[in-house]
Amino acid sequence: MVVYLDVLFAVNALMDGATLLAAAALGGVRAGRIWLLLAAALGGGYAVLAAVVPIFAVLPLRVLTGIGLCGVAFSGKPAFGRVCALYFVVAASFAGLAAALGAATGRRLLFGAGYYFSIPFRVLLLAAAAGYALSGVLLRGDALHGPLRREVERLTIRFDGREREVRLLHDTGNSLVEPVSGRPALVLGREAANCLLGAEIRQAWAGATDAAACLAALPPETASRFGLLPYRAVGTENGLLLYFRPDSVQRADGTALDCVCAIGPDGIGQGAYDGLIGV
Numbered sequence: 001m002v003v004y005l006d007v008l009f010a011v012n013a014l015m016d017g018a019t020l021l022a023a024a025a026l027g028g029v030r031a032g033r034i035w036l037l038l039a040a041a042l043g044g045g046y047a048v049l050a051a052v053v054p055i056f057a058v059l060p061l062r063v064l065t066g067i068g069l070c071g072v073a074f075s076g077k078p079a080f081g082r083v084c085a086l087y088f089v090v091a092a093s094f095a096g097l098a099a100a101l102g103a104a105t106g107r108r109l110l111f112g113a114g115y116y117f118s119i120p121f122r123v124l125l126l127a128a129a130a131g132y133a134l135s136g137v138l139l140r141g142d143a144l145h146g147p148l149r150r151e152v153e154r155l156t157i158r159f160d161g162r163e164r165e166v167r168l169l170h171d172t173g174n175s176l177v178e179p180v181s182g183r184p185a186l187v188l189g190r191e192a193a194n195c196l197l198g199a200e201i202r203q204a205w206a207g208a209t210d211a212a213a214c215l216a217a218l219p220p221e222t223a224s225r226f227g228l229l230p231y232r233a234v235g236t237e238n239g240l241l242l243y244f245r246p247d248s249v250q251r252a253d254g255t256a257l258d259c260v261c262a263i264g265p266d267g268i269g270q271g272a273y274d275g276l277i278g279v
């Protein structure tokens with residue numbers, strides 16, 4: 001079998017790019033185009049290296065290379081471990097499909113540590129685009145709230161000298177407003193809120209049985225920036241959420257958002273986003 005290294009590089013760079021994009025869609029992560037292109041190119045280069053020096057095709061090095069590609073494409077992104085695991089799931093699915101097609105057609109589609117398709121490049125490009133579209137639209141799961149539908153928004157919240165960037169899911173059912181001012185309320189998961197609140201507030205929350213008890217346990221100078229927000233939810237006829245008035249909330253485009261921040265339960269978004277926003 002004659003293998004052309006330029007074709008091997010192009011095929012695997014394209015497949016690695018499609019795999020990374022699919023993992024990003026499944027995990028609801030928005031990766032920069034330059035970093036994705038760089039990671040894809042590195043993947044194509046690794047496939048060429050493994051073809052020239054077969055020792056580089058061993059499984060441990062292939063796993064480390066996959067982690068490295070995810071590190072280039074998704075470094076610093078939330079839920080990095082999750083999107084990295086999704087990358088391996090997608091890569092294994094693509095490899096399994098290639099092996100099955102190879103067995104069915106009698107043609108070798110896997111070579112060394114990558115793919116080698118002796119088909120016109122335009123056909124390969126169309127197939128990769130179709131595969132990405134199917135994985136991004138039909139198989140996204142949590143990524144139904146991901147970058148393709150623009151349902152997740154990044155905000156920067158500042159409170160008492162601390163700052164955190166959060167990813168909030170647009171929830172049309174969230175109509176919470178502050179009772180006094182009528183300002184809309186976004187809901188933060190406990191982990192995101194803890195990064196903004198001081199130790200004394202976290203301590204008061206840990207020792208309280210509910211939101212009202214937590215507010216009562218706060219020092220007077222701190223409690224003046226907090227309040228209780230009534231809410232209703234499925235399975236809960238009525239309840240109260242502790243909320244605070246941030247120093248500022250800024251959207252990704254630099255515009256300010258006039259709102260308050262309610263503290264919701266643990267596990268909002270399961271790592272895909274940090275809370276809910278209805279505005």
